[in-house]
Amino acid sequence: MYEQSQTMLEARLAAHRQAQPTAAKIEGVVRSVISTMRGDLSAHETTLLAEVEELGRTIAAAKAEIAALQVDDITDSHIPSATDELDAIVEHTASATNAILEVCETLDGLATELMGAAAETLNTATTRIYEACSFQDITGQRINKVVFTLKAIDRKVAHIVSTFSCGEDVLQPSASMLDVSLSDESGLLNGPQLPMSAMGQSDIDKLLASFE
């Protein structure tokens, strides 16, 4: 009897291993384990049963916590709204930067009509403005990294919820999630490093010189 139950349990476990694990399937395995343990139990089996029951309670608690998360709000509203806000920041700073550049180009034009020190002073000033305006490229890249991360979180949250939803309505990926494909980004790099971990130009020059 015990051997027969064990064989059936092993067969069910093997079938579960083949399939995608879901909370419902895990619960099924737990129930199967419990059903094989009826009758006189040894101390070892009692401990095992207690652990299995605890596992069942943990799964139930996790399901309750996930249900309380109101993931629909996160995936349908919060994350798309946050990414839209960040996109708007990039757009507005790009617009402001282009306005600054336009003025700077006008000043450059004036510099050609000036002579000597005045022309040089104006040129130095406009050069510094051009240099400073490159901030927009760096901040844009940093913000795009954050947007990409938010979309990845969105995708992961939906995946976790669909795994644990057990017959309830499975969340569909939001439009923002579908925009993101890791493979699309595979040829790209990581964008700007944070100042504390980035190599400076002098470090790069030394590295390049080491090849010569």
Next chain:
Amino acid sequence: MSIDKSMNVLIVDDYKTMLRIIRNLLKQIEFHNVEEATDGGEALAKLRAGQFGLVISDWNMQPMTGLQLLQEVRADARLKTTPFIMITAESKAENVVAAKQAGVSNYIVKPFNAETLKEKIEKVLGHV
């Protein structure tokens, strides 16, 4: 060695604001013949159709990256000796090494200043 500043320079970046900044900085150091491309594919087509003395390219572009553009340039019999400067926010050693192994002439990390740009251009063109 004097540098021929009348040469055609191709700048490549998918960020139009950055193209505008680099064009203006080049103008200030008297490179007036500057053409632009917004990705590697467009840049390659322009390079094959024209005569350029220098390429200044970003790395992070789609669908063809700056590194792929560099590899294509170095594999092209007519273009392979064209000086190629990479300007990028990627400052990891492995990126620099990959670019060097692909044949980059010099590497500028963003954010950069006009002096660095001028110095690297002079160094690269001085070696031609």
